[in-house]
Amino acid sequence: MKFTHKISSYLPKGTMARLALLLVILIGLPAAIFIVRKAVQYVPKAAVTTVTLSTTPASATLPPNATVRVNLSAGTQLIGFTRVVLTFNPAQINLASEVTTTTRLRQNREPATDPWIVKTTMAEANSTGRVVIALGLDELDRANPPTGTFEIANFSVRSSTTQTNVSSQLAFTVSDSQIVNMTAEAQIIASTGSTFTLNPVVTNTPTATPTATPSPTRTPTPTATFTPTPTRTPTPTPTPTMTPTGTVPPVTITNTLTPTPNCWSGDANCDGNVDILDYSILFASFGKLPGQVGYDPRANLNHDSAGAVDILDYSVLFYNFGHRS
Known part of the structure; x- marks a missing residue:
């Protein structure tokens, strides 16, 4: 009784003041618990390393269409989650196929369920110039997470312009991408993209034809002088420019996370x-x-x-x- 009375003597007087104090405690308690747990569960920074996202080929000529492979070099990290964002200029290049994701990172093994978390459709990518691929490791594969260098996804690209000798890039948006290991630590990301040369045209330069030199005449007997026949210089034939074919009809694949x-x-x-x-x-x-x-x-x-x-x-x-x- 004396202990309760002693505590109450330190509390603010009045019902409103005590309610305000209680509200402050309720708001601050979750944050305090979170900070304490983070301090206890602290993981050394040495566990976070630099991983590299890259696309192959590093350079290519369009047309014909090229297959782009999105790769991750994770070193010794055991990868459990990836979110990769790629950007390009849709007025210059387009996806010519849907994105195919790796079987090394799949959310669900059931055949009727999408194995990815997020995957941009070809139609949406060609409209926005942006491809988003998010993959997570299935619980059945937790004992064998991917590591080292492996392919995340692949798709085909084509030229979407008739302009000649155009250079266009496919690049990663690192600030919007994330690679997470099996202990839920986000890794530092480096990246290298691809450069495409669109509709290259090579101009042929005509080669001059040598002219025959007349033979000298003998003295004193005059000899007829040989006059060379003029040689016609070939006219270069223009190289036809290939016109990009139409896009494959888009197939929309909807992937919605069903909320509880x-x-x-x-x-x-x-x-x-x-x-x-x-x-x-x-x-x-x-x-x-x-x-x-x-x-x-x-x-x-x-x-x-x-x-x-x-x-x-x-x-x-x-x-x-x-x-x-």
């Missing part, structure tokens, strides 16, 4: 916002299975049957982070 009833995808606490509070719920249960100490079923954001909280749940939160109802 009454909650947006990634909204672990169902408050209508995907924010740091949802991240703290995911972080506290990361790597845990149902039945283990500290496991929170709300952290299973991809609602898989195993219930494991892993890189797939992180990718759902990452893609929807910042959403507000």
Whole structure:
């Protein structure tokens, strides 16, 4: 009783003042818990390395169409999630095929389910000049994540202009891309893109034909002088310019992440916002299975049957982070 009285003597007087103090404590408590957990779970910076995104070929001539391969050199990192953004000038080059993604990173092994998280269609890419590819590792493949150098995706490109000798680039937007390892650490990204020469035209230069020299005459007997016949110089034949063919009819593939009833995808606490509070719920249960100490079923954001909280749940939160109802 004396202890309670002693505490109450330090509290602000009046109901409104005490309610205000309680509100401050409730707002500050989640942030304090998150900071403490981050400090305890701190991972050395040495675990973050530089990985390289690249496209091959580094240079090519269009036409004919060229197949572009998007590659990741991850070194010794074990990769669990990738988001790659490529940009180009659609007035100069277009996709000539849909994007095909790697089987090394697939979200779901079920044949009827899309194996990617996000993949831009050919029609949308040719309209916006932007290709987005987001892939996550399936829980069944967690024991064998991709590492070293491997292909993320590939697609075909073509010239979309009739202008000749045009140079056009396909480049990565590093600021909008992300590579995450199996311990949910985002890596530093370096990149190299491709350069295409469109509709090259080579001009042929005519070669001069040598003229025969007349033979000298003998003295004193005059000899007829040989007069060479003029040689006609060939006229160069113009090289025809190839006209780009039409685009393959687009096939629209819709990929929608289905939200949990009454909650947006990634909204672990169902408050209508995907924010740091949802991240703290995911972080506290990361790597845990149902039945283990500290496991929170709300952290299973991809609602898989195993219930494991892993890189797939992180990718759902990452893609929807910042959403507000």
